[in-house]
Amino acid sequence: MAKKDNLVVGLDIGTTKICAVVGEVTHDGIDVIGIGSHPSRGLRKGVIVNIEATIEAIKRSIEEAELMAGCDILSVYAGISGSHIKGINSHSIVSVKNKLISEKDIERVIDGASAVVMPMDREIIHVVPQEFIVDDQDGVKEPLGMSGAKFEANVHIVTASVSCIQNVIKCANRCGLNVNDVVLNPLASSYATLSDDERELGVVVIDIGGGTTDIAIHVNGSVVHSAVLPLGGNHITNDIAVGLRTPALEAEKIKQKYGCALSSLVNKDDTIDVPSVGGRRSRVLSRQILAEIIEPRLEEIFDLVRQEIIRSGYEDAIASGIVLTGGVSIMDGAPELAEQVFDYPVARSHPRGIGGLIDVVKSPMYATGVGLVLYGNERRQQARMRVRDEGVLIKARDKFKNWFEDIF
Ligand SMILES: Nc1ncnc2c1ncn2[C@@H]1O[C@H](COP(=O)(O)OP(=O)(O)OP(=O)(O)O)[C@@H](O)[C@H]1O
Ligand SMILES: [Mg+2]
DSSP states (O other): OBOOSSEEEEEEEOSSEEEEEEEEEETTEEEEEEEEEEEOOSEETTEEOOHHHHHHHHHHHHHHHHHHHTBOOOEEEEEEOSTTOEEEEEEEEEEOSSSBOOHHHHHHHHHHHHOOOOOTTEEEEEEEEEEEEETTEEEESOOTTOBOSEEEEEEEEEEEEHHHHHHHHHHHHHTTOEEEEEEEHHHHHHHHHOOHHHHHHOEEEEEEOSSOEEEEEEETTEEEEEEEESOOHHHHHHHHHHHTTOOHHHHHHHHHHHOBSOGGGSOTTOEEEEOOSTTOOOEEEEHHHHHHHHHHHHHHHHHHHHHHHHHHTOTTSOSSEEEEESGGGGSBTHHHHHHHHHOSOEEEOOOOSOEESHHHHOSGGGHHHHHHHHHHHHHHHHHHHHHHHHHHHHHHHHHHHHHHHHHO
16 A cells, blocks of 8 residues: 555554554645554553554554555554543743743743652653743743743643553554554543633543543643543443343443433433343333433533532633543433533534544544544644754754854
């Protein structure tokens, strides 16, 4: 198959499905040109617990994506999740030598903020600058070239378990894939679902998948809090299987077809056919009973997210409200229930900010996969700009060198 050097591929290693999204960089953005998705059996609550099963599912999703995109996939931006993820905020101060802030000073101040004490079994996966402070002037986003003597930075640091990161990389490598970056899932989902206005005003992204609920809080345009809760749609399915005494596979089907997160929204006369276990006769039950099983579980998940928002200390800074995404957000009544629990405006969001085959990725389930592509594209652009800036600097230096040599 053809090799293309303008591809950015996101690999979302989820608890219920592994999906690869292929993006092609165009002159005005990025287009989805392929997607592959395969059921995932090697993860529990967002963490890889079976390497061989995960490798098999990655291979299948990559093959499917390659076939659709008509090209080889050599490298990916891989997502990571699980309750081992920890997000903390950090701060540092440096003095500026020539009172003119350079790239080196920015690197120095960010390095200083990243120098946090950590156990040996954890590794930093992201250092996201929140704001710079130049001579007590806060809220600076682009400090390069500014004058000042005292230079400070506030950053958000995300750490993860070393073995969990290594397992993600190992699985991808064993499928012949190079991993460009390991990216926190809620950060990726934010890239696919948020507008700049929402980030500025303050917003919480909640991505509820099969095994985890991923949270990212954005205030003043940057991430201020991130967390992963080990709860998701699989717990709702288990509750339905036990509550309605039906096999897990049937419970999953019933949930997706008839599930409603708010029992008050369900018509009292609606009924559902529920297959029984062990060859017993199926039963006809009220749809309201199903909603009464789903509602308390989803309410519990939202309540834990609410506690996480309070713990972050930013509950008064979320003017835009909540953005719900991930497979569970598709359920009828999910935004309405969230509005009751959080008392913020709630919107359900699917991936945006991308062109090409948008119809195939237009589901909240693909927020992380598409977000990984958008994140990867931004990284690529930043790297190109650095190379270009360095090129300009080297050219200028050589010009000056020749000029001096000519004179002396
Ligand atoms: N229409 C629907 N109604 C209710 N739930 C749904 C619907 N469609 C999908 N889901 C649920 O969404 C979950 C899968 O979502 P998603 O694909 O975002 O998870 P994942 O990325 O595989 O897992 P995770 O992010 O937790 O590791 C499953 O629990 C599934 O039952
Ligand atoms: Mg997911």
